[in-house]
Amino acid sequence: SAAAAAEEALGLFTGIGLSEAKARETLRNGALSALLRRAVLQAQSALGPALDKATGMLLYNAAARLRDPKHLGFLVGYITRREILTDLQLSAALEYVRNHPLEPLDAADFERACGVGVCVTPEQIEEAVEAVISEHRAELLAERYHFNMGLLMGEARSRLRWADGKTIKNEVDLQVLHLLGPKTEADLEKKPKAAKARPAPVEKQKAAVVENGEVGTETRSLLEQLRGEALKFHKPGENYKTEGYVVTPNTMALLKQHLAITGGQVRTRFPPEPNGILHIGHAKAINFNFGYAKANGGVCFLRYDDTNPEKEEEKYFTAIRDMVEWLGYQPYAVTHASDYFDQLYAWALELIRRGQAYVCHQKVEEIKGHNPPPSPWRDRPVEESLVLFEDMRKGKFGEGEATLRMKLVMEDGKMDPVAYRVKFTPHHRTGDKWCIYPTYDYTHCLCDSIEHITHSLCTKEFQARRSSYFWLCNALDVYCPVQWEYGRLNLLYTVVSKRKIIRLVETGAVRDWDDPRLFTLTALRRRGFPPEAINNFCARVGVTVAQATMEPHLLEACAREVLNEQAPRAMAVLEPLKVTITNFPASKALEVLVPNFPADESQGFHKVPFQPTVYIEETDFREEMDKGYKRLAPGQPVGLRHAGYVIAVQNIIKDASGRVVELEVTCTKSDMAEKPKAFIHWVSEPLACEVRLYERLFLHKNPEDPSEVPGGFLSDLNPDSLRVVPNALVDSSVLSARPFDKFQFERLGYFSVDPDSKEGKMVFNRTVTLKEDPGKA
Numbered sequence: 001s002a003a004a005a006a007e008e009a010l011g012l013f014t015g016i017g018l019s020e021a022k023a024r025e026t027l028r029n030g031a032l033s034a035l036l037r038r039a040v041l042q043a044q045s046a047l048g049p050a051l052d053k054a055t056g057m058l059l060y061n062a063a064a065r066l067r068d069p070k071h072l073g074f075l076v077g078y079i080t081r082r083e084i085l086t087d088l089q090l091s092a093a094l095e096y097v098r099n100h101p102l103e104p105l106d107a108a109d110f111e112r113a114c115g116v117g118v119c120v121t122p123e124q125i126e127e128a129v130e131a132v133i134s135e136h137r138a139e140l141l142a143e144r145y146h147f148n149m150g151l152l153m154g155e156a157r158s159r160l161r162w163a164d165g166k167t168i169k170n171e172v173d174l175q176v177l178h179l180l181g182p183k184t185e186a187d188l189e190k191k192p193k194a195a196k197a198r199p200a201p202v203e204k205q206k207a208a209v210v211e212n213g214e215v216g217t218e219t220r221s222l223l224e225q226l227r228g229e230a231l232k233f234h235k236p237g238e239n240y241k242t243e244g245y246v247v248t249p250n251t252m253a254l255l256k257q258h259l260a261i262t263g264g265q266v267r268t269r270f271p272p273e274p275n276g277i278l279h280i281g282h283a284k285a286i287n288f289n290f291g292y293a294k295a296n297g298g299v300c301f302l303r304y305d306d307t308n309p310e311k312e313e314e315k316y317f318t319a320i321r322d323m324v325e326w327l328g329y330q331p332y333a334v335t336h337a338s339d340y341f342d343q344l345y346a347w348a349l350e351l352i353r354r355g356q357a358y359v360c361h362q363k364v365e366e367i368k369g370h371n372p373p374p375s376p377w378r379d380r381p382v383e384e385s386l387v388l389f390e391d392m393r394k395g396k397f398g399e400g401e402a403t404l405r406m407k408l409v410m411e412d413g414k415m416d417p418v419a420y421r422v423k424f425t426p427h428h429r430t431g432d433k434w435c436i437y438p439t440y441d442y443t444h445c446l447c448d449s450i451e452h453i454t455h456s457l458c459t460k461e462f463q464a465r466r467s468s469y470f471w472l473c474n475a476l477d478v479y480c481p482v483q484w485e486y487g488r489l490n491l492l493y494t495v496v497s498k499r500k501i502i503r504l505v506e507t508g509a510v511r512d513w514d515d516p517r518l519f520t521l522t523a524l525r526r527r528g529f530p531p532e533a534i535n536n537f538c539a540r541v542g543v544t545v546a547q548a549t550m551e552p553h554l555l556e557a558c559a560r561e562v563l564n565e566q567a568p569r570a571m572a573v574l575e576p577l578k579v580t581i582t583n584f585p586a587s588k589a590l591e592v593l594v595p596n597f598p599a600d601e602s603q604g605f606h607k608v609p610f611q612p613t614v615y616i617e618e619t620d621f622r623e624e625m626d627k628g629y630k631r632l633a634p635g636q637p638v639g640l641r642h643a644g645y646v647i648a649v650q651n652i653i654k655d656a657s658g659r660v661v662e663l664e665v666t667c668t669k670s671d672m673a674e675k676p677k678a679f680i681h682w683v684s685e686p687l688a689c690e691v692r693l694y695e696r697l698f699l700h701k702n703p704e705d706p707s708e709v710p711g712g713f714l715s716d717l718n719p720d721s722l723r724v725v726p727n728a729l730v731d732s733s734v735l736s737a738r739p740f741d742k743f744q745f746e747r748l749g750y751f752s753v754d755p756d757s758k759e760g761k762m763v764f765n766r767t768v769t770l771k772e773d774p775g776k777a
Contacts, residue, residue, distance in 0.1 A: 009033055012040050015049075019310040019425050021291060026060075029506050033377045035063040039076045040137045046080040053426070055079060057314070058090055071097040074105065074715070082118045087314060088162065099758045115162035124166070128159040129171045133179065137508025144180050145187040150330045152176075175560040187261045189297070205636065206263045232330055234482060236264045236454040242482045253477045258452055266298025267454045269443065270324065270331075275311035276498035278323045280534070280555070281521045284489040287538040289457055299332035301451055305444070306338050307437050309427040323521040327531045337443050338429045340450055344438050345393070347446060348404060348477050352385045356475045357419060359388035360405045375405065375416060377646070389420075395435045397422050399474075406442070408471050411462055416470055417441040445469040448481045456483040460547065487547040491555070492701040494519045500704070509717050510697070516765050517697040517721050519552075528742050528752025528767030530566060533559040552696065563742060563750040563767065568596035570679040571608070571641070572730040572745040572764075574691055576615040578662040579682070582614035582650060586666070589685065596643045606733040610643055611684040615729050620680045621663065623652065630677035632663075637671060639679040641746060646673040681746045686729035689762040692754065693723040734762065742767070 006027055013023035013036065023171060027033050039059045043051055043090045051059075058079045066072060075093055078084040084093055092114045097105065111117065132155045133140065140147050148171060156168050166267045236244045237259040240251055270289040272278065278286075293300040302324055306312050324331065337344075351357040360367075367375075385404075392402050404420040419442035426432045444470075448456050456469070463485045473480035495501065496519060504510045504518075513520050516527035524534065537558040541548045571594070590610040616632070625633045632638045635647040651664035696718055703713040739755040749770050754763040 009037055012037060016040055016051050017053035017426070018056070018060065021310055025502075032064055034411060035059060035066065035069055035072060039063050039072060042073060042076045043080045046077075051446070054085075058084065058087070061090055061315075062094070066093050066096055067094075068101060070103065071105070078114075078116065078271055083111070086164075087318075089114050089116070094575050098756075100160065108664045110581070118162045120160050120163040124160060125156070125163055125167055125171050128156045129168065129175050130162075131159070132156050133172075133175050137179070139528060140176070140179060146184055148330055149176065150325065185263055186403065188265055214516060217405060233455060234483065235265055237263060239480065239482050240453075243478075244466065244470070245412065245482060246474050248474050248477070250477050251480070254477075258479045262452050262454070263717060265454075266293050266296040266300065267301070267452055268293045268457055269301040269303045269448065269451065269453050271303045271305045271447075272320050273308070274306055274309075274313070274316040274320060276316060276501075277309065277319050277513045278521045279496040280494075280521070280524070281489045281496060282323075283327065283521060283534050284483065284538045284541065285457075285459070286324055286327055286329060286494075287535055288486065289544055292323075292455065292457065293327075293332075298454070300329070301333050301335055301453070302331035303335045303447060303451070304337065305440065306427070306445050308430065309423065309425040310438065312428055314428060319522060320768075323525075327535060334763050335451065336429060337438070337447050338427060340443075340447055341430060341434060341438070344443060344740065345436075346390065347478075348442070349386065349439075350384060350476060351406065351419070351472075352389060352404075354475065355382055355407075357385070357404055357406050359385045360403050360416075361401065362403075364400060367416075372415060378416065379405070391435075392420065392422055392436050395422075395424070404436075406468070406472065406475075408468055410468050414464070441465060441468050442472065444475075445472050445481070445483075446478070449473055449478045454477065456481045458483060458485055459488045460485045461488075486543055489541055490547065490549040491519055492549060492551055493696045493698050493703070494552070495698075495704055496520070500713060503714065505715060509714070512727075514691070517694055525740065525754075526754065527765050528563075528740070528750060529555075529559050530562045530742070533562040536562065558766050560748070560770075563744065567742040567744045567750050568603075568606070569594065569598065569746055570606075570731050570734050570743045571683055572689070572691070572728060572748060573615050573617050573681070573683050573686070573753070574725045574728045574748065575618040576622060576635060576683075576727075576729050577618045577660065579614050579647070580664050581612045581614070581667050582664050583666045585669075592643050594731075598763075608642070608683075608731050608733060610687040612686040614640070614682045615686060616680055616682050618660075621649075623660070630679055637668075637673065637676050639676045640667075641679045641681050643682070644670050646670055646676050681748075683729045683731045685732060687735060687762065688760075689728050689730045689733055689764060689765050691725040691728040691751070691766065693725065693766045695721050695723075697721045728764075730762070730764070737762070744770070 009027055010020070011531045013026055013033075016022055018026065026036060035060065037063060040051070040056075043055065043059055047055070059076065062075050062079065063072065066075065075084070075090075075097070078093065079090075084090055093110070094300075096110055096113045100106075100110075129152070132152050135155075136147070136152065152172050153165075153168060156172065157163065157165065160168070170371050191285060234663070239245055239255060240247050268289045270286055272282065273427050278283035290300045292298075302316060304320070321334065348357065351375070358375070358377055358380050360377045361376050362373075362377075362563055366372060373379075387406055388402065391397060392404070399422050400423060403418045405416040406419050407416060409415050410417060418439050420436045420438055422435060423437050424435050427434060427437075444465075445456070462483070466483050466485070469483050470480060485536050501510075501513060501518065505512055510517055514526045516523055521534070525531075533555070537550075537555045540554070540558070541550060592608045592610045593605045594608050595601045595603075595605050620638070621632045622629060623634065625636060630636075630638075630651065632647070634649045634652070637646045639646050645667040647665040647667050648670075650666050651665065652660055653662040655661050697716050698713065698716045700716050701709045703716040704709045706712075709716045730745070734741075734753075737743070737753045739757060741753045742750060743752075743764075744750050745764075747770070750767045751764040752767050753763050
């Protein structure tokens, strides 16, 4: 029966290490579960029924990310033979099979591309890091620990593609320590002013006044705004001056100790949960946390809030860090809440001993919502709670049978928030060491305390947790940072919740988390938005207490400003019309020099061939002229941009259905012809390419609002959100472009090379049009 088959598949999926929730989510996706079942059964026939979790995760990722199922057996073979061992290799394998759709695959070429059999020795890593440090020795000695260590990591990685990233980082840390010695007080101080010559990613941005969803511009940089915000904040070590801060008999001694450790440095943290991809709202949090620290000579930690092992996946850890660095920020340190599980557990025992926490057996549904009934176990003896908490740790209680709760009432009326709960799910970093995991309410302020964070900046919805933040640090007599809340950044015409994006992917409305119609950061990067544009947008929105809900066209305007300066020009034709020049002035192709940036010819030129056959846009020709029409028509010549020639229609060639398929024209040198009313773009000896044109994914501003969209967000999809032009033509100057390179196609918009590009067929995503669509304003 169907139920029995589902139960059998559920057993298979949990057997490879998926949580039950993840396994059930997979079962709801028919195509994915069928592929994964095939992969697991094939692996079990080779390795036996018990598969280790690492193999299981590779099988899951292969099934989830594979575009063409016919290659599944081929990939699973490599995984079961332990020839593909890492996610890095699997990503290379998936890219290879995507770029080689025809069978059979060349095994030797495939293995070379995926690093099969490549063994990177510790000696090789040591040598590569040594060589990289040697190249940067002078800057390292000058800048010491202010030097961007991520650069060393990146360069070492590029020399040893298949090396383990963690091993490289350890080697970099070791060799830098050997070269520079331990950090001095000067290393922890604000960066010397001389270093400001290096451009900051968010310097000189136009900034912030938001009124009624519109942005007025000022010439303040984000860093200037953030320095201004500092006036509202306490200085490091002056936490006690903050309104609402609870001063205890130990506060001043703890602050003195804190200052001795940090030297008065501003410390912030960006603390994402690794259970989804970052979106445009997170960009504001990244800019605020990293930007505030930078503006005040401080440091910012990237700390993963990895306290819920059921929902965390390695790909999210990697993607989050990639996006932080893509936006131009280098974390001072990358930490995890799980780094501190031992300390958090020891503090939980101390909290019980102090009579401030107890083990409770109320069910989760009983304690949800406002005014839940008080726990009958609230006054349980300390010794009993200590024994029961130890039993929770040893796995003697099932999930939901016991929790550890703290004795306080929060601002929103929530009573005795949960500090620990039982979860029999292995953790990606601590394995099966723990079957109890701390909650956000318990973990967050204590991790901030451990890392000596000075300013815990978070969004407005955490305001109701501020009292528990102060209460817990004070209940344990540990250093207490200060929490400050700011308004979230929301965007109209989109959804950003993980659950809703997964529904969009499952229903095929979008391809994946990085579909360019979404507003995740990976999607914005794929569409071609430069990181500077996103940072500028955050700067204009500004750091305010009020929530900001913005129109996408304001983000697009920021993209145009940056791309106008960054994207070299090229010519492309989306709907080609063949044009034959009957009196072409030369016996072979001419070379036309086209400026990369017409407003600044010092930025160089590229060459474009000019042949007797060129292609123009179908829409740039009409058989009959309307009033005001200025482009090519019989009796109305036009200039060819950059070519120095004007063309005039001589003959119109049509197919059997009467459609114009070719024009025969004559050309005249521009300086000898009457000035034409218009100049049009063209291509000659072009490259065939695919162009993807995007519109908004949703029809209404608030697709999640039932009053606006009664049928739910899936009923609000724009059927015209993606238009694919399969046979566009582009000039050959783009031939060497790599994925994410950006161009302005003259008269058409700004475009970015998509990672789907392959030899012989490039793919371009339109980021934005050249001018704002008046219908969007």
